[in-house]
Amino acid sequence: MINLAYLENETEREKTASKYPVIKKHKTLFSSKNFSGWLLLLPGLILFGFFVWGPMVMNVIYSFFDGYSLKNFIGFDNYMYIFNDSMFQAALQNTFYYIFWSLLIGFFAPIIIGLLLSEVVLGKSFFRMIIYLPCIISGIAVAFLFKSLYDPEPYAIFNVILKSLGLPTSLFADDPSLAIPLIVVAMTWRGAGGTVLIYLSAIQTIDPSQYEAVRLDGGGLIRRIQYVTWPVLKPTISTLLIMQVISVFQVFYEPMIIGNSNIHSISMMLLSYNYAFSDGKPQLGAAVSVILSLIIIVFTGIYFAVTAYFKRRHDYAA
Amino acid sequence: MRLKDKTNGLLNFSDYKKPRFHILYAVIIFLLILVVLTALLPVFWLIVSSFKSVQEINSTTFSFFPDVFDINKIWQVWQKENFGKYFFNSIIVTSGAVVCAVIFNGLMAYVISIVKPKGYKVMYVMIMISYMIPAITGMIPLFKWLSDINMTDNYLPLMLIFGANAFYFINFKNYFDMIPRSLFEAAKIDGCSDLKIFTHVVLPLSRPIVGVVAIFAMTGAWSDFLLPYLLLNDSDLYTIMVEIYQVQNTLGNGFTYDEFLMLLVISIIPQIIVFFIFQKQITSSASNAGIKE
Numbered sequence: 001m002i003n004l005a006y007l008e009n010e011t012e013r014e015k016t017a018s019k020y021p022v023i024k025k026h027k028t029l030f031s032s033k034n035f036s037g038w039l040l041l042l043p044g045l046i047l048f049g050f051f052v053w054g055p056m057v058m059n060v061i062y063s064f065f066d067g068y069s070l071k072n073f074i075g076f077d078n079y080m081y082i083f084n085d086s087m088f089q090a091a092l093q094n095t096f097y098y099i100f101w102s103l104l105i106g107f108f109a110p111i112i113i114g115l116l117l118s119e120v121v122l123g124k125s126f127f128r129m130i131i132y133l134p135c136i137i138s139g140i141a142v143a144f145l146f147k148s149l150y151d152p153e154p155y156a157i158f159n160v161i162l163k164s165l166g167l168p169t170s171l172f173a174d175d176p177s178l179a180i181p182l183i184v185v186a187m188t189w190r191g192a193g194g195t196v197l198i199y200l201s202a203i204q205t206i207d208p209s210q211y212e213a214v215r216l217d218g219g220g221l222i223r224r225i226q227y228v229t230w231p232v233l234k235p236t237i238s239t240l241l242i243m244q245v246i247s248v249f250q251v252f253y254e255p256m257i258i259g260n261s262n263i264h265s266i267s268m269m270l271l272s273y274n275y276a277f278s279d280g281k282p283q284l285g286a287a288v289s290v291i292l293s294l295i296i297i298v299f300t301g302i303y304f305a306v307t308a309y310f311k312r313r314h315d316y317a318a
Numbered sequence: 319m320r321l322k323d324k325t326n327g328l329l330n331f332s333d334y335k336k337p338r339f340h341i342l343y344a345v346i347i348f349l350l351i352l353v354v355l356t357a358l359l360p361v362f363w364l365i366v367s368s369f370k371s372v373q374e375i376n377s378t379t380f381s382f383f384p385d386v387f388d389i390n391k392i393w394q395v396w397q398k399e400n401f402g403k404y405f406f407n408s409i410i411v412t413s414g415a416v417v418c419a420v421i422f423n424g425l426m427a428y429v430i431s432i433v434k435p436k437g438y439k440v441m442y443v444m445i446m447i448s449y450m451i452p453a454i455t456g457m458i459p460l461f462k463w464l465s466d467i468n469m470t471d472n473y474l475p476l477m478l479i480f481g482a483n484a485f486y487f488i489n490f491k492n493y494f495d496m497i498p499r500s501l502f503e504a505a506k507i508d509g510c511s512d513l514k515i516f517t518h519v520v521l522p523l524s525r526p527i528v529g530v531v532a533i534f535a536m537t538g539a540w541s542d543f544l545l546p547y548l549l550l551n552d553s554d555l556y557t558i559m560v561e562i563y564q565v566q567n568t569l570g571n572g573f574t575y576d577e578f579l580m581l582l583v584i585s586i587i588p589q590i591i592v593f594f595i596f597q598k599q600i601t602s603s604a605s606n607a608g609i610k611e
Binding site (some may be wrong): 004005033034035036037040041043044046048050051052053054055056058059062068090099102113115116117118119120121122127128129130131132133134136137138141144145146148153154155156158160185193197206208211212220223225229246249252253269272273275277284285286292293296297300302306310 | 319321324325326327328330332333345347349350353354355356358360361363364367376377378379382422423425426428429430432433434436437438441442444445448450451452453454455456457458459460461462463469473476479481484511512514516535537540541543544545548557559562563566579584585586590591592593597598601
């Protein structure tokens with residue numbers, strides 16, 4: 001009985017307490033807000049530490065040692081080794097070919113498709129859905145799909161089409177000069193839909209009255225794009241440009257499956273994997289990963305510097 | 319809506335009074351139909367080819383369609399190596415990954431967006447840095463660690479890794495940033511703990527973004543190949559993508575090429591079904607998220 005009465009008093013006390021809350025100021029490190037906040041962050045901290053940040057740091061460490069055991073510090077020997085390896089030189093060179101082709105094939109098409117799509121009156125959601133569809137198919141399945149499309153046999157689908165057009169047959173991805181462009185086609189086929197939707201949503205933020213103003217001044221289609229669409233799209237275009245360059249560095253399944261891991265199309269990511277898991281030299285793979293990360297950091301840095309520069313100039317002008 | 323009522327966009331009703339703009343519109347639709355065909359034909363070709371026999375695929379006379387469309391072939395190939403097993407494995411991994419993706423990234427985004435304990439900015443910056451550098455670059459040390467603690471042939475790391483994803487985190491944080499702060503103050507005054515605010519206030523208010531991250535994680539985990547391939551040695555534990563890769567590697571050894579293509583079709587069917595069910599949420603979130611996975 002006594003306990004019950006106590007409990008009743010307790011709830012009573014709680015009620016008054018919630019009616020007149022005592023608002024604490026969180027100044028100390030161990031205040032309840034900081035403590036419970038970090039307690040809730042703990043699971044994420046552990047997961048990010050284990051799966052993301054830790055491996056990044058370990059890559060740098062492994063790249064200075066011989067093998068997984070951290071006993072033999074060998075300085076920059078791993079880096080010296082890979083820089084003298086013709087496979088690495090090829091992968092580094094291929095990376096820039098990948099960027100070139102992916103900008104040529106995959107960069108402008110989504111902008112144009114986004115513009116076309118925004119003008120559609122009927123069935124816009126149908127077009128949007130189908131254009132996005134390839135994005136949800138898994139990367140490795142897409143690589144297998146394009147590998148079978150790029151079948152070099154003379155009776156395979158593309159060679160039959162080439163023959164019917166009176167053109168010579170092709171080896172497709174087995175042809176060293178075609179491997180990278182064809183891999184980029186496969187990457188673009190899978191990735192373009194997502195980019196189109198991002199451009200579409202940027203285009204749809206444009207106020208129609210701006211177009212109307214240009215129109216009243218007698219501006220045709222070109223002027224409307226030049227004075228209204230382009231300024232709105234510029235920040236999105238520059239963001240997606242850097243995102244595309246970064247995503248090209250990650251290319252992995254396509255050169256492995258379509259390009260058979262051969263020297264004409266090998267990427268840095270794939271080479272890192274091959275060093276570690278085919279050649280049993282994880283320290284070399286780690287060194288490649290570190291170089292790849294550094295290149296990405298430099299590209300991102302350039303991107304931020306350039307956007308900051310343009311923003312400053314814009315602010316001065318305004 | 320019809321062309322003469324169109325008031326937004328580059329071309330509006332006053333342009334469409336002129337016939338030449340009608341031609342331009344026809345060109346726009348024509349180009350978009352070409353894009354749609356480009357998106358669909360490879361998948362369609364894959365499905366059609368998977369119904370052919372090996373002799374037909376390797377025949378020197380080309381035909382687009384197979385001689386016979388035997389729908390039973392799907393079932394035969396499915397049964398041939400007990401494909402249901404790999405399907406089931408993939409479903410387990412995917413469900414676990416979805417739960418991890420929502421709970422852990424959501425909780426982190428909640429603390430960084432709303433609770434903001436002292437020093438939260440350090441965490442935020444570190445997550446943003448890891449967003450720029452692809453996580454795949456850490457595969458070598460991660461594999462080493464997981465082998466050291468005997469986590470090979472275990473689904474746990476394949477699920478938990480989805481709980482540390484900067485892309486999902488950003489999705490959550492952007493959404494939480496938009497929830498009015500007064501709601502949390504009210505809950506706080508009512509004596510809710512931070513965790514309770516997350517489960518009872520934030521999550522119910524954030525159903526759209528939970529759905530979006532769940533869908534992303536679902537397609538992501540279903541497609542996941544590299545880590546499962548490295549970690550799973552026991553062929554009974556293979557996920558569907560790993561099994562497909564193994565079938566392709568040992569082609570002619572049990573499976574023929576057309577049967578491999580059929581397995582490929584079967585493996586992407588769940589993703590396509592999920593996409594058609596949730597296409598509205600997926601396409602609208604893909605455009606809002608700003609950045610692809």
